Amino acid sequence: MTISIWRFSHLMLALVSSLFIVLASITGTILAFEPISNQLQPYKINSNISLATTISSLSESYDEIITITTDENNFVVASVITKEGDSETFYVNPETGEKLGDLIEKAPLFKFTTNLHRSLFLKSTGRFIVGLVSFFLILMAITGIVLIAKRQGGIKRFFSKIINENFDQYYHVVLGRWFLIPVIIVAFTGVYLSLEKFSLLPETKITHTYPEVNSDEIIKTPFTDFEVFNNLKIADVKSIEFPFSDDVEDYYFIKLKDKELLINQYSGEIISEQNYPLVKLMSQWSLLLHTGQGTILWSVVLALVCIALLFFIYSGFAMTLKRQKATKKITNKFTKDEAEYIILVGSETGSTYQFATLFYKALIATGKTAYITTLNTYANYNKAKEVIVFTATYGEGEAPVNASKFKKLLEATTQNQSIEFSVVGFGSLLYPDYCKYAEEVHQLLNSHENFSQKLELFKINNQSFDAFRTWLSQWNIASNQNLKIQQPIEKRSSKNTRQFKVVQRMELNIDDTFLLQLRPTKKIKFQSGDLLAFRPNINEAARQYSIAKVNGDILLSIKKHDKGLCSSILSGLNPSDTIEAHIDYNSNFYLPKKAKNVVLIANGTGIAPFLGMIKDNHKQQHIHLFWGGRTHQSLELYADFLNEAKNENKLSQFHVAYSQEQEAKVYVQDLILQQSDFISKHLQEEGIIMICGSIAMQNSVLEVLNQITTKHLNEPLGTFENNKQIKKDCY
Numbered sequence: 143m144t145i146s147i148w149r150f151s152h153l154m155l156a157l158v159s160s161l162f163i164v165l166a167s168i169t170g171t172i173l174a175f176e177p178i179s180n181q182l183q184p185y186k187i188n189s190n191i192s193l194a195t196t197i198s199s200l201s202e203s204y205d206e207i208i209t210i211t212t213d214e215n216n217f218v219v220a221s222v223i224t225k226e227g228d229s230e231t232f233y234v235n236p237e238t239g240e241k242l243g244d245l246i247e248k249a250p251l252f253k254f255t256t257n258l259h260r261s262l263f264l265k266s267t268g269r270f271i272v273g274l275v276s277f278f279l280i281l282m283a284i285t286g287i288v289l290i291a292k293r294q295g296g297i298k299r300f301f302s303k304i305i306n307e308n309f310d311q312y313y314h315v316v317l318g319r320w321f322l323i324p325v326i327i328v329a330f331t332g333v334y335l336s337l338e339k340f341s342l343l344p345e346t347k348i349t350h351t352y353p354e355v356n357s358d359e360i361i362k363t364p365f366t367d368f369e370v371f372n373n374l375k376i377a378d379v380k381s382i383e384f385p386f387s388d389d390v391e392d393y394y395f396i397k398l399k400d401k402e403l404l405i406n407q408y409s410g411e412i413i414s415e416q417n418y419p420l421v422k423l424m425s426q427w428s429l430l431l432h433t434g435q436g437t438i439l440w441s442v443v444l445a446l447v448c449i450a451l452l453f454f455i456y457s458g459f460a461m462t463l464k465r466q467k468a469t470k471k472i473t474n475k476f477t478k479d480e481a482e483y484i485i486l487v488g489s490e491t492g493s494t495y496q497f498a499t500l501f502y503k504a505l506i507a508t509g510k511t512a513y514i515t516t517l518n519t520y521a522n523y524n525k526a527k528e529v530i531v532f533t534a535t536y537g538e539g540e541a542p543v544n545a546s547k548f549k550k551l552l553e554a555t556t557q558n559q560s561i562e563f564s565v566v567g568f569g570s571l572l573y574p575d576y577c578k579y580a581e582e583v584h585q586l587l588n589s590h591e592n593f594s595q596k597l598e599l600f601k602i603n604n605q606s607f608d609a610f611r612t613w614l615s616q617w618n619i620a621s622n623q624n625l626k627i628q629q630p631i632e633k634r635s636s637k638n639t640r641q642f643k644v645v646q647r648m649e650l651n652i653d654d655t656f657l658l659q660l661r662p663t664k665k666i667k668f669q670s671g672d673l674l675a676f677r678p679n680i681n682e683a684a685r686q687y688s689i690a691k692v693n694g695d696i697l698l699s700i701k702k703h704d705k706g707l708c709s710s711i712l713s714g715l716n717p718s719d720t721i722e723a724h725i726d727y728n729s730n731f732y733l734p735k736k737a738k739n740v741v742l743i744a745n746g747t748g749i750a751p752f753l754g755m756i757k758d759n760h761k762q763q764h765i766h767l768f769w770g771g772r773t774h775q776s777l778e779l780y781a782d783f784l785n786e787a788k789n790e791n792k793l794s795q796f797h798v799a800y801s802q803e804q805e806a807k808v809y810v811q812d813l814i815l816q817q818s819d820f821i822s823k824h825l826q827e828e829g830i831i832m833i834c835g836s837i838a839m840q841n842s843v844l845e846v847l848n849q850i851t852t853k854h855l856n857e858p859l860g861t862f863e864n865n866k867q868i869k870k871d872c873y
């Protein structure tokens with residue numbers, strides 16, 4: 143069964159029941175406070191007091207006892223005739239018989255909320271709806287389990303780390319796992335209580351048999367000596383009714399949690415003992431678990447469940463809307479058999495579809511005949527000259543939902559002519575199987591007789607638009623075309639925009655690179671490794687810069703590009719100027735505080751976040767920095783920082799490679815290879831490696847690291863990536 147069926151069911155169940163779940167969750171949160179407020183009343187009893195002591199103390203204090211009960215709050219309630227002859231019911235101290243207070247009246251707010259929660263003020267119809275929605279909640283929990291298992295790559299990895307790519311998605315899954323069991327308990331008990339209300343459970347009435355008693359043979363034992371009264375604790379007695387009269391055939395009638403007893407009022411003998419059937423016991427447990435009566439802790443859990451349910455509804459719909467917006471299908475201008483360019487898309491949350499659509503529109507704008515569709519609708523294309531595949535990867539390197547049938551379709555379909563193909567993989571380096579499905583599609587097309595490769599497989603990390611541009615320029619060269627694509631403007635809410643004041647801007651160095659120190663005008667949280675997103679004007683997309691946090695300020699290392707709008711503006715700033723920008727949190731690229739040994743690898747401006755991490759190294763972590771630049775002069779920009787860090791023992795080793803200083807070019811990956819023994823020992827001892835800089839550098843470094851681990855440790859680099867020892871933030 144495909145993930146879409148599960149997701150569809152999960153969504154449909156949520157759609158039909160969302161309104162009621164919201165109502166039940168809000169009312170449930172309020173109701174959770176009822177047992178909590180009750181528990182805070184001063185009527186708590188010593189639960190070790192025996193029934194004999196309770197009866198004896200009450201008999202001394204009152205004329206007659208009619209019943210004694212322990213209520214849902216575990217307070218003891220006595221119905222008595224007082225010495226003044228009044229009939230009264232109140233809370234008592236079972237040890238002394240003293241009246242503790244009048245019965246708690248249910249507050250009007252709780253009365254109203256209980257009615258709304260139970261039946262929506264619609265009597266039986268309302269009760270039925272509430273029961274049905276509880277049942278849907280169980281189904282949602284089950285479909286949710288399947289979805290999480292599929293997302294994490296199997297049920298065995300159900301509790302494995304979740305990659306935080308998006309707030310709604312991340313917390314939907316995190317809280318889903320935390321609250322799974324409590325939600326199932328609340329839903330199941332809700333259904334059970336509804337079934338009970340509609341008398342749909344088997345009959346649970348108990349009948350006692352009353353033996354014939356000969357009044358002449360009565361031996362009168364004082365009740366304080368009754369074995370059963372001495373053995374029972376008052377806290378375990380739900381209720382005790384006293385005999386009506388002195389007639390020997392009138393008994394004490396005791397209800398316990400699991401059974402009922404009839405006790406001879408003179409001998410203390412148990413006349414009848416009947417256990418409750420399972421159905422009845424389950425009703426009691428359902429009530430307790432659903433309402434939280436008697437325990438503050440469980441009531442707090444119930445309140446949290448209600449709040450979590452509200453969050454699930456919000457985040458679930460937010461994700462769906464986002465997905466729908468992103469996958470909004472465009473209407474093709476040409477049919478599949480008219481088009482020369484066929485764009486096939488594999489996308490689950492829609493971002494890949496957006497890239498593909500931009501490419502489609504660019505083709506159409508230059509007068510080409512193009513057709514865009516999903517990989518799952520792959521077919522025969524009469525006039526196709528070229529197929530361009532854009533696909534994401536999901537699960538453990540699997541196909542996205544709308545690409546799951548592609549392999550079979552490709553095998554079953556023959557094209558009439560030879561077609562060129564290119565594959566662009568969209569994925570995330572945070573996953574071990576980076577762009578694996580794109581690799582598979584590339585492989586399938588490569589070995590298919592109808593297809594010939596136009597471009598190498600191109601992988602795009604984290605939906606990088608810069609990387610997409612690079613691929614487009616490769617495609618333009620190979621096709622002798624000049625397609626132009628404008629980066630769509632991301633809508634960022636202005637409430638997250640912050641103002642920053644320029645503290646210092648260095649002059650451009652020999653590589654047109656400079657340092658910019660910014661100070662937030664209002665307090666804002668950030669760390670080295672986070673990103674500053676700056677947008678030159680409202681019509682342009684934001685450009686992100688890696689942040690070094692230095693003495694509470696933001697330090698950026700920026701290369702000024704000739705036609706770069708952002709870098710041009712930033713390089714023209716002067717002290718006291720202000721700019722507006724965003725902090726994009728990037729928690730996957732923070733310096734792990736617990737790691738004793740860390741290797742930092744960067745080229746060019748990629749050193750920026752590392753400057754902050756090194757400056758902040760107060761825990762005596764051993765930091766080894768490898769950096770690649772063009773010349774000695776390139777390093778001058780950072781020299782003061784690095785010298786100071788060395789003097790303060792915050793930086794253990796610094797290795798530098800200059801690419802332009804000597805004839806044979808030396809790059810940072812060459813340094814890594816020279817230090818193979820050190821690097822392999824470092825990884826073996828669970829050290830961390832962080833890489834920041836250009837994608838090209840990253841790829842070369844990863845290749846070298848893989849060589850080292852394979853040769854020295856007999857393991858592919860993937861083993862250490864899976865172990866979260868490799869962190870990357872490249873662009």
Ligand SMILES: Cc1cc2nc3c(=O)[nH]c(=O)nc-3n(C[C@H](O)[C@H](O)[C@H](O)COP(=O)(O)O)c2cc1C
Pocket residue numbers: 293294307488489490491492493494495534535536537538539540542568569570571573574575576577578604605
């Ligand atoms: C649950 C889940 C699993 C993923 N698994 C992988 C993976 O195995 N390999 C990979 O490179 N990317 C993986 N990704 C990242 C996506 O492929 C990437 O974010 C992609 O850009 C999403 O494209 P879409 O919005 O078109 O679906 C995964 C993302 C999610 C949410």
